[in-house]
Amino acid sequence: MPKRPRGRPGADEDDEAVIEWVGSPVLQEGGNKFFRAFALDGRPSDPVAVGDTVSFRVAAGHKDVNPDRREWLGRVARLWEDAYGECWLQVAWLYFPEETPTGRLPSHLPGEVFLSAHLDANTIDAVERRVELSSVPDRLPCREAERASVRAFLEGGVRAGTAKSSLYLSGMPGTGKTATVREVLAGLRASAAAGELAPFDEVWVNALALSHPHQLYSTVWRALTTRNAAPARAAQLLEARFSAPSAGRRAVVLVVDELDCLVTRKQTVLYNLLDWPSRRHARLVVVGIANTMDLPERMLPRVHSRLGLARVVFQPYTRDQIRDIVCDRLSGLSVFRSDAVEMAARKVAALSGDVRRALHICRRAAELAAERAQGSVAGAGADAAEGGRGAAGKQAAGGGQDGTVRISDVQAAARELSATRHATALRGCGLWERVLVVALVLHLRAAGASDGVLPAVHRRLCTLLRSHVGLSGAKLPTLAEAGEMAGRLGDTRLLLLDNSKSSRWPTLRLGMQPDDVIFALREDSLLSKMLD
Template sequence: MVQTTCQNRTTPVRRSARRRSYMNLQERLERMADEMETDDEDKDFSPPKEDVEDETPTSDDAVEETEQKGRKTRGSKNVATPRKRPRQVSSTLTPSKLYTPRKKVGNRTPSSRIPNTPTLGSGRRWKLSATPLPERLQERSTPRSEFEKARERLHVSVVPDALPCRETEFAEIYGHVESAINEGTGCCVYISGVPGTGKTATVHRVMRALSEAAEQEEISPFQFVEINGMKLTEPSQSYSLLLEALTGQKFSAAHAGDLLEKRFNTVSPDRQSVVVLMDELDLLVTKNQTVMYNFFNWPNLAHSRLIVVAVANTMDLPERMLTNRVSSRLGLTRINFQPYTHQQLIEIVQSRLERVRCFEKDAIVLCARKVGAISGDARRALDICRRGVEILEATLRNAEAAGKPLDQKMVTMAVIDRAVKEMFASPAVQSVQRASTHQRLFLVAIVRNVRRGGTAEVEYGQVADEHIRLCKLGNIQNPNPSDLIAVCAQLATCRLLLVEFSRAGDRRQRIRLNVNEEDVITAVRNGGEEWLRRLVEA
């Protein structure tokens, strides 16, 4: 099994507190909306995310009873008093409130009413919908300088209402989920793409738009549950989380799995559709295949009304984990998020900086070109621009302290160049630079395999073959097989690689980079060996 460094984050969950915080949040949102009206410049930006609080009673009753109780509690306007002392639940859920539909909604053609992703400048603001997504309000200090505004807007945790360059993906996901909700069927949408391509942000936007539509009674009511592989200690914990969100009751993973199986196989005319976002799916399935199989299979059951939106970094995860025959039978709808091109990165950064005048156009272009050439990761582009602002602010402060104030109001190419260099001279880049030639070559062989296969995880055998090929190209001596195993082990020891320890030396041993692909590329580019540099640029 591939070793990961991911840690589970635990979140306290209390229902009365959730209601209180929900109401506070609403009040704060209203206050914020008022502020926004006076400060029109910021109207398109929604605040960063935060975990939601909930309070959950505990019990170990049978599923029918729990479903009834769950319905009663969720359906009533008043919040039920917990019967027992609230207990902390690990992992974040986003259990939604249920609606009482006042009119029946008929089927409709999804394409006829898919909302456009609101565009910047449209003045549209997200209100707290009936299926609230996690949000955090950021207190705003006024008055703010242009630099301060730019830093705030460029922060990756601030997701704008409109996601430029993801309109097609938004419409596609919206269409599938909406029609499944309205038709009362199940479906499974499989979304893949390298990190930082906006997968999670787009799905959150879709859910927000759908919950607004449900609030307006334009579509049938539904429940939204978010499960993140990164936050689970065990893949099967996702059963307990899903059942808890549906019934308000806690069960052991094994028991919850059985109860869910029973639930989804049982006819229940009153059942609402449930949309489950399975984020960071990669981390769930490397440990246990049954979990992924079940989450892909349950939507196919006639009465489940389960809609699974699975988000992963790799395109062929279902095939690798479930064999081709099973995965094709599951009939997944697939949507792949391509890395952003440099033009798209320019658009993303510019849209965030609309009405904030502190960036020269060339500076943004330079940043977008650097990131576009390496990874197409929007987070990296935003971080570089943000760092650019900080560098300029520090320069101005120092000049003023030295009694020679500068009159520079714009982030220039030179500033971005400094930010890029600083960013790419990260500890990870430095450790790759310090590695031996064969170690760096091994990392390059992984990068080439990852690019070719589109999967983050690769097999040792493929990498070893590539390594030998690259030695020939570079005209350097091949390492013998045991030396190459040692190279891989050394890289794992210094945490540049994650490897499946149980199969060390086996050609099928799975390995993956524990640093960004771009860190490897940058380190090799910065290094002296011209032939190695050509290999990563090829």
């Protein structure tokens, strides 16, 4: 990933930012005074607090700067004033998909960013402004039972200083796993600020953004100490840290998203990660998040024994839950008709239960409604000229030109989102290649996994061709032919092939969301029947 600068990344020497601390110091240590918030440029009514997201000015011409982007984003982790009166903040950088090793994938939403474990200290006068990330909700409805289980585990681990085991959260994409953990940790931080809970540190790692599983050691070590170390050295330092007693050390909550990306042949990284919390002096609580339901069962016995029995499964949202979540996010807005929200919930619940897609459909539907409301006066006059029953019928269907989001807007948004480049490419593939993609979707659905090895997908491909097409024997594609088809699909990024593992056959991932596959093939009666 591109480097973020230390010190003052974009501050101009002539700029004199006015900085005022909000409240009294919460801690004094080593000549440093730590605070909860500060006001920038004399704006006490709009303070920047720990946990807020801020943007930094970027010096023009910096070699790591995207020419289309003029600011960097970071989440405030600590605020302090040193012994010389200099005001500092430590931030965890936020990265755009293009800045990660995998690049932008079809599943990434516009404007999506990833919170990294890359921490840097900068002077506060480099801060440009506070940023609101609209994708982070204040609360997550319809996950009360899961939230209670996660909170009980984390709070118990923080109070005891260690959980002695790890927590594993699994479920399909868009079911609220990561959002639930963030909400729980926000509540625990509030409890710590109120003195009801001992202060703790949290470290977030997205394993998908690591260039290699062993980079986990370096990432965690840098997050805990702000110092860099090679993976092998970082592993030794972490082993010593979690084995040695330290009465004054804070408990650490380590959250690893996309945990299945850390799987290697010997599973050494997973073993160490899950073994650390069992150390007597570790003061570490580990939470692993992945889409794969059966990841613990696929672990080696020595690794599975370290995971323990603390598991929470996030089931796909139902239609009613999706409707309630969308209504909660749209609270205070009157532009959405209730039947339009119901339509978006039905469309998504029938496919995957991914609430993010429902919100994406609603956002695009709102844009379409706004475009319709800004239509020409001539068009509006033509609609009004119809009068009588015609105008009444249009009003009943969606509210005319007032910008209200109606069912037709939701349907148009769903069609538009399904007409992506990948969907068009998939519809243009040969029959066997399309069936191979369907076979992978069904395999992932049955296994609750995020990837599948080619032989397993090939077996399901042959089963589909036998039962739905009537092929048998020599007419069925061989495993080698399936590998060639997967390679062609990989060239168009419809599939993502991983040849890094020890098996001679690649591991397959979808290059698009499963419900995008269903949308793209919904008009093909044969393939739609396979997907039912």
